[in-house]
Amino acid sequence: MGAHFNVSLDLPHAGTIASRIVRFVETRSGSEGDGDGELVRIAEEIHDALVGCSMSGENPPEAEARELRERVAALARELVDRIEAVGAAHDRLGQHVRNLFECLELGEEGAEISLRAGEDPSSIQRPV
Numbered sequence: 839m840g841a842h843f844n845v846s847l848d849l850p851h852a853g854t855i856a857s858r859i860v861r862f863v864e865t866r867s868g869s870e871g872d873g874d875g876e877l878v879r880i881a882e883e884i885h886d887a888l889v890g891c892s893m894s895g896e897n898p899p900e901a902e903a904r905e906l907r908e909r910v911a912a913l914a915r916e917l918v919d920r921i922e923a924v925g926a927a928h929d930r931l932g933q934h935v936r937n938l939f940e941c942l943e944l945g946e947e948g949a950e951i952s953l954r955a956g957e958d959p960s961s962i963q964r965p966v
Contacts, residue, residue: 842945843965847903852910852941853892856885859917859934866926874924880917884910884938907942914938914951921955932957936964 860881867878887910890898897903918935921927932955939948953959
């Protein structure tokens with residue numbers, strides 16, 4: 839078990855992080871050419887799934903929140919697979935991925951998968 843932050847389920851903040859991921863991959867896709875439309879599509883799908891929570895500022899009822907968490911986590915795993923496939927890994931993007939998983943109450947997985955998305959393992963942002 840790796841070091842990780844334990845954060846309570848926070849789908850509104852996960853939506854904020856999803857917005858940051860969309861902006862990051864759109865910018866990188868447009869300016870540096872190391873992203874692609876599929877990467878942007880997955881990031882936007884994560885954002886779209888969470889936008890209602892961001893707008894309300896609250897988690898939905900528990901059963902709905904758990905279902906949404908599982909859907910977003912599956913999409914985030916797909917996003918990381920795509921990041922690796924197109925060579926879009928970046929420290930900041932990896933930090934966003936870790937933060938997203940933390941907000942989904944999946945901090946341990948986030949600490950591991952963020953490295954695949956490019957987070958620097960010696961970043962001062964990472965848990966120790």
